[in-house]
Amino acid sequence: MGFTKNNQQVKKSAGESIIENNSHYILDNLSTAAILEQLTEECCELGQASAKLARIYRGENPTPTQVEDAIRNLREEFTDVMICTTILDVNIDIDVMINKLNRWKNRIESSNKKEPSKWMYGRS
Secondary structure: OOOOOOHHHHHHHHHHHHHHHHHHHHHHHOOHHHHHHHHHHHHHHHHHHHHHHHHHHHOOOOOOOOHHHHHHHHHHHHHHHHHHHHHOOOOOOHHHHHHHHHHHHHHHHHHHOOOOOOOEOOEO
């Protein structure tokens, strides 16, 4: 009697193999500078996807893009960034992450104690 992997485990291990093989191929055929340039491009595209989704949520500046399409595009661009960082072996520093999350939380807490600003750029 042995154990059998479920479909999700098989899919994950096959996916991991593809990721590893393709990452090695890319590293063997492109310079680090070229991969960093690709990362730069993908980060810019992620920023554009994020801005598009914010525009949809805010509703001030109409766009024909549907929210589902914008979310799908955001995920795709995030995946592109993750591909580049995976190939470059850039890992999350959990201590930095915790520090930044604490700072962000503290800024929000501090701003909630202040009176909201009545002035906005371009408006009186």
